[in-house]
Amino acid sequence: MTRLEQATKRLEQAVDRLEQAAGQAQGSSAKPAGGESAPANGQLRAELEKARKEQADLKAVTKDVSRRLDAVISRLKTAAES
Numbered sequence: 821m822t823r824l825e826q827a828t829k830r831l832e833q834a835v836d837r838l839e840q841a842a843g844q845a846q847g848s849s850a851k852p853a854g855g856e857s858a859p860a861n862g863q864l865r866a867e868l869e870k871a872r873k874e875q876a877d878l879k880a881v882t883k884d885v886s887r888r889l890d891a892v893i894s895r896l897k898t899a900a901e902s
Contacts, residue, residue, distance in 0.1 A: 821829075
């Protein structure tokens with residue numbers, strides 16, 4: 821193999837490695853931190869929003885139940901005192 825052929829082969833190998841690195845860099849820049857793909861990230865956001873809404877709903881129910889229990893306890897105390 822001549823020096824020119826060796827140099828050409830090394831140049832082709834270097835170009836291949838650069839193309840692979842560029843492809844990997846483009847693929848990784850499209851992914852958010854943590855390695856999650858964009859659809860998975862969107863799904864996580866939707867699940868988080870759903871969980872937040874459920875938490876707010878449960879908080880409202882808890883508040884209502886607490887208020888109602890306080891009213892029942894107050895009536896029971898009044899009835900016990902009579």
